[in-house]
Amino acid sequence: MYSTNYHRASSVDEAVALFGKGSDPKFLAGGHTLLPVMKQRLTAPSDVIDIAKIPGLIGIEASGDSLTIKAATTYYDILSNADVKRMIPAIAHLTSVLGDPAVRYRGTIGGSVATNDPAADYPAAVLALNATVKTNKREIPADQFFKGLFMTALEDNEIITAISFPVPEKAGYSKMRNPASRFALTGVFVAKLKSGEIRVAATGASQNGVMRVPVIEEALKANWSASALDGVKVSDDGLIEDIHGTSDYRANLIKVMAQRAVDSAG
């Protein structure tokens, strides 16, 4: 039997101070990963510090060529935001196919990115769009943030405060979802940045979590079209093999999802 102390923080500074006092503390946002994990007794924090209502962590700011989504903004609020739909419609679409209504009402972008579940949707958008993860300590480029299964560059007592996305020239997302959990069996986010760089990220496919797909990037660089990927073969090396699908199946899904994502991006 164990007990956990609950604290609600009203600012990032207060959250950091409360975290510093706990023996094995955890931040709590939407609770859609942390609470199931606690219920399964896979973690038993001494303290949970609720950051979901901190005003400075909620909201979406559009400025020039970037869209900044604060960390405790829920999926529902992202999905309902006119700037998101106008500036990066692929993020609105990604959010619309994430989980179910209960997950979308409570889950937050910061919680998703901090968790870095290997089948989560947002890490693919963050990596493909070359977004910047902002924390109470620093700014971390996407390429340096995701470190492997459920692993990120976040340090102890470091809170994601916002994710800043550059507005791309084109972007699209397509996923084959697990019909029970809605997590990605494989999801692919394709982006053509305003610099001309093509970046493609796949989730749900690799044993190491979200990954770039250079063979698809190269083909799209030569010709941004779904048909340019017809003859492309994605290697199944390092891809997940489980009861839901073989690694070979996932390699094919990466190509097919990338083709659908390019079609949706226009």
Ligand SMILES: Cc1cc2nc3c(=O)[nH]c(=O)nc-3n(C[C@H](O)[C@H](O)[C@H](O)COP(=O)(O)OP(=O)(O)OC[C@H]3O[C@@H](n4cnc5c(N)ncnc54)[C@H](O)[C@@H]3O)c2cc1C
């Ligand atoms: C039934 C179900 C279906 C789901 N389907 C999908 C799906 O299709 N696609 C998908 O991507 N996800 C899916 N999820 C996961 C969901 O997106 C979670 O909401 C998300 O993984 C965690 O976000 P949260 O706000 O709930 O975080 P919490 O559960 O509150 O926290 C998760 C972890 O992140 C840490 N954390 C939270 N916020 C921050 C922050 N700002 N800074 C630093 N650390 C932080 C916490 O300390 C904790 O360790 C599903 C979940 C459920 C229960």
